Amino acid sequence: MADLVAHGLVTSKDAESLDAVAARYAVAVTPTMLGLIDRADPQDPIRAQFVPTMRELQQSPEESADPIDDAAFSPLPGLVHRYADRVLLKVVSVCPVYCRFCFRREMVGPGGEALVGENLDQALAYIRARPEIFEVILTGGDPFMLSPRRARELTQAIAAIEHVKIVRWHTRVPVVAPERVSDDFVQALCAKGVTTWVAVHANHPREFTPAAQAAITRMREVGISLVSQSVLLRGVNDRLDVLQDLMRGFVALGVKPYYLHHPDLAPGTGHFRLPIAEGQELMRGLRRTLTGLAQPTYVLDVPGGAFKAPLDPSYLQVSEGGLQLLDGTGHWHDYKG
Ligand code: SF4
Numbered sequence: 001m002a003d004l005v006a007h008g009l010v011t012s013k014d015a016e017s018l019d020a021v022a023a024r025y026a027v028a029v030t031p032t033m034l035g036l037i038d039r040a041d042p043q044d045p046i047r048a049q050f051v052p053t054m055r056e057l058q059q060s061p062e063e064s065a066d067p068i069d070d071a072a073f074s075p076l077p078g079l080v081h082r083y084a085d086r087v088l089l090k091v092v093s094v095c096p097v098y099c100r101f102c103f104r105r106e107m108v109g110p111g112g113e114a115l116v117g118e119n120l121d122q123a124l125a126y127i128r129a130r131p132e133i134f135e136v137i138l139t140g141g142d143p144f145m146l147s148p149r150r151a152r153e154l155t156q157a158i159a160a161i162e163h164v165k166i167v168r169w170h171t172r173v174p175v176v177a178p179e180r181v182s183d184d185f186v187q188a189l190c191a192k193g194v195t196t197w198v199a200v201h202a203n204h205p206r207e208f209t210p211a212a213q214a215a216i217t218r219m220r221e222v223g224i225s226l227v228s229q230s231v232l233l234r235g236v237n238d239r240l241d242v243l244q245d246l247m248r249g250f251v252a253l254g255v256k257p258y259y260l261h262h263p264d265l266a267p268g269t270g271h272f273r274l275p276i277a278e279g280q281e282l283m284r285g286l287r288r289t290l291t292g293l294a295q296p297t298y299v300l301d302v303p304g305g306a307f308k309a310p311l312d313p314s315y316l317q318v319s320e321g322g323l324q325l326l327d328g329t330g331h332w333h334d335y336k337g
Helices: 002-006 012-024 045-050 117-128 148-159 183-188 210-221 240-252 276-289
Strands: 079-083 086-090 135-139 166-171 195-201 225-231 256-261 297-301 308-310 316-319 322-326 332-335
Touching (some): 079 117, 225 240
Parallel strands (some): 195 225
Antiparallel strands (some): 322 332
C-alpha cells in the first residue's frame, strides 16, 4: 500500500483502511499500467481495474470464492477438466497485476502454489491417458510469468502428447508487462506437433500501448494465433465508444475478438457488474457499428461451473407467418423461407 501512496494513487489516510483489503486480496500494479493512470481523474478506467477500494469488502450472498466451481471439476491439483476435449492447467498462482474483479481472486497471489514436480508429472500423465483431450489451456495466475526455460519445457512436454493438438495460453502480460514477451519467450511458446494460441486479456483501448502492440506483433511474427478476452466492467468499458475502440484495437493488431465476459460472482466485485440487459444493448451497438471481424461473443460462466452461456441478444423471433429478423436500426423484417 505504501507504493500506491508513493505513486499518488491512494492517500495515506485511505491507506490505513485499505490495508484490510490488501490483507485479503493481493495488490500489484506494473510500471506500464501506473504510467497510464490519470492521477487527476478518480474515475480513471485503468485505476479502477488495479487500485483497491473499500467496496471490495462488501460481499453479497450470491458471491462465492470459487464462482465457477473449478474445485468440483479438479481431479488433480492444478488441473481442471470441465469439458471432455480440453483441460486447464493452472501453472502459476502469481500475476504481474492483480485485477480487482478477478474471478480467481481468492486463489491468486504471492505464496500460492505453482504446478511443478510431481503435481505436474501427474497432470501430464492424466492428459496422456485420455485421448479425447485435444486442447490444453494454460492459465493461473498468469502463465506468462514463467521463465522462457520453464515455458519451453512445458510446451514441449505437452507437444509430446500425440493426441493434444492445441496449446492455448491465457494471459494479461502482453498488455500489462509487455517487456516479458521477449523473442526468447515467444519462441518458447511454440513446438512441433501443436498449434499455439494465445488469448490476450485487455479491457480498455488505452491498454494498447506501443510496447503492448510490439509484444503482440512479436507473437504474430512467429505464427501464433491470437484471440482476445475482455471483461465487461462498470466504470471501465461499459460505454459503446470504449468497446468499439477496444475491439477495433484488437482486430487492428491481428487479435480476433473472442470473449466479452460478463463479470463472475467473485467476492467484493458487485460494483463492477452491470445488468445483463445493459450488456446485451451494448452488444447490439457493436453489431450495428463494427465489422463482423470485430464482434466478440458475450458470455457468462454459469455459477456452479456447468457451462459458458452465450448472452448475445437475439436477432430472430418466430411470427405467425414465419420468422422475423431484427436489423441494426431496431426494425423487424419478415422472412418466409
Ligand atoms: S491477470 Fe487474470 S488471473 Fe491475474 S488477477 Fe487479473 S484476471 Fe486474475
